Amino acid sequence: MTTTSESPPPAIDVEAGTPERCWTAALDVLPTWPRRRLPSGGWALVVAPHPDDEVLACGGLMMALSRRGVGLVVVAVTDGEASHPGSAAIRPDRLAARRRQEAVLADARLGVTPRRHWLRLPDGGVPDREAWLSATLGELLSGPAAPRLCIAPFPGDGHPDHEACGRAAAVAATRRGAPLVTYPVWAWHWARPGDRRLPLAGARTLPLDRVQRTAKAAAIAAHQSQLRPFGPGPADGPVLTEGVLAHFARPFEVFLR
Numbered sequence: 115m116t117t118t119s120e121s122p123p124p125a126i127d128v129e130a131g132t133p134e135r136c137w138t139a140a141l142d143v144l145p146t147w148p149r150r151r152l153p154s155g156g157w158a159l160v161v162a163p164h165p166d167d168e169v170l171a172c173g174g175l176m177m178a179l180s181r182r183g184v185g186l187v188v189v190a191v192t193d194g195e196a197s198h199p200g201s202a203a204i205r206p207d208r209l210a211a212r213r214r215q216e217a218v219l220a221d222a223r224l225g226v227t228p229r230r231h232w233l234r235l236p237d238g239g240v241p242d243r244e245a246w247l248s249a250t251l252g253e254l255l256s257g258p259a260a261p262r263l264c265i266a267p268f269p270g271d272g273h274p275d276h277e278a279c280g281r282a283a284a285v286a287a288t289r290r291g292a293p294l295v296t297y298p299v300w301a302w303h304w305a306r307p308g309d310r311r312l313p314l315a316g317a318r319t320l321p322l323d324r325v326q327r328t329a330k331a332a333a334i335a336a337h338q339s340q341l342r343p344f345g346p347g348p349a350d351g352p353v354l355t356e357g358v359l360a361h362f363a364r365p366f367e368v369f370l371r
Contacts, residue, residue, distance in 0.1 A: 158179055173224055192234065269284060272304050
């Protein structure tokens with residue numbers, strides 16, 4: 115998860131945003147995604163714009179699929195090296211290495227063993243490589259066995275990397291005939307219930323049991339680079355603030371069609 119001011123909504127302020135309590139009523143009416151309807155066997159592709167996006171938005175789904183014998187392939191599109199622009203406390207290359215390590219630790223805490231592809235596109239520069247990314251995802255989706263599911267960011271999430279990943283995955287999944295679900299991350303922060311830019315019509319929730327919730331919380335905690343300040347400067351603060359984290363501590367996850 116990396117902040118940006120390059121795509122609408124005009125500026126994602128991690129200190130402000132829509133309180134989680136505002137979403138309660140709107141999400142309570144969504145239909146559930148019954149566990150018996152989840153695929154079993156085969157494999158699924160998970161597209162993560164930055165290390166931690168997949169844990170925040172679909173860590174529970176990753177666990178549920180793994181329980182049903184679905185192999186996981188995670189495409190880490192960037193290393194998230196731009197999460198702290200302007201910080202003098204850590205260099206981007208060291209931050210990238212740290213975030214890769216955190217992602218592997220998070221997998222272990224979820225109890226999943228995905229095959230990871232580290233694409234290492236520039237953090238914040240994915241739109242410039244969108245066509246290449248779509249072709250790369252298409253190649254991954256065209257393996258010897260058809261994927262049971264493609265899980266990707268919501269194309270209207272309000273972050274240029276998330277949106278480019280979502281568009282690229284949608285094109286690749288359509289071309290390969292792969293079932294696609296998308297997940298919001300930043301939209302929970304800038305949108306409000308009823309906002310037409312976040313189409314909850316047709317969305318569904320995946321309930322998480324206590325084991326999944328505990329493991330997901332531990333996996334999120336693996337991303338200390340996003341949770342703790344690097345120093346006293348204004349550019350050194352955490353990205354995953356309490357208000358942001360509240361959207362991902364729900365007893366369910368939300369997926370859009």
